[in-house]
Amino acid sequence: MGGRQDGKSVLYTSHVLAEVEKIADRVVIMKEGKVVLSGNLDDIKSSYKLVVSKDELRGYLLKTLRSGERIYLMKKEEIPENVQVEDASFEDIFEAIVRGERDVQ
Template sequence: MLEIKNLTGGYSSRQPVIHDISFTVRPGEIVGLIGLNGAGKSTTIKQILGFLHPGSGEILFDGISTEQESVRFRKQVAYIPETPYLYPELTLEEHLELTAMAYSLNDRWKERILPLLREFQMENVLEWYPSTFSKGMRQKVMVLCAFLVQPKLLIVDEPFIGLDPLAIHSLLERMLQLKQQGTGILLSTHVLATAEKYGDRFVLLKKGRIVLSGKLEEMRKQAGLSGASLDDLFIHVSKDENR
């Protein structure tokens, strides 16, 4: 579904943040994007979404360059950012309606959103504006918009910040439902125990380069650490000056 090939880039062509990155996200799997702050996770995501232009390399979606088919790609991807991006002049309901219009959803989107509103305890704040929302409620708006779309590819960047335990549980359960329906999911998070529990494969970045990748057992072999947890592997490569 999503294929990243030898991707190099960043905010300046003279000083790239990520270097020669290659990995895939297949239908019906969760790929964890792991790394220290500044390792290049968010830069990688911004490159995929088209917020930044790659210095070199390719980003393919269903075998087609996302630059060549940018509109088609954006119609099939949803993004839950670390920091919610909301319009201060729009209510929750208007944010949902705008999302439905942007993705050309049919009139039944209101039926689809009702169980989501109940599950995330937002059904009574449809007429509220973002200025009245807590940080967790603002994050829930982004979650609701993403799940309303039912995307082919879901990209999630540190989604748990600000969410209460019940909302985190609902988010993870909804992600699993999308996975079972064939959605590919790229999840960037520092909550490594959750990533290990829900992830199928992992990409571990350090200083903008991939140092370990694959299923957990494959990464254990790469690191020479039999039986290591994802947290053990993360600490090992993060402290290893030779990597």
């Protein structure tokens, strides 16, 4: 199978995100039949971060911790100063966009 060298593409659908991360260069995330995010996987992963804050922020709320802190998925350019920032996995991004709720503070 020539693949990339021959200019061919393969459409692969899966909810097994670890597999997708291993084999895909480009991804498309759909929600309710609509494309909500698409692009190069590395570019997508580098453009989002996890933010931990007690404050309400504009981002995808992933979970609230017992301490009262919230974990958000945010675009890098939207992250405020003085917050704890961590790298987001592709699974974090997928979960936040497909299942998470976007806070609009």
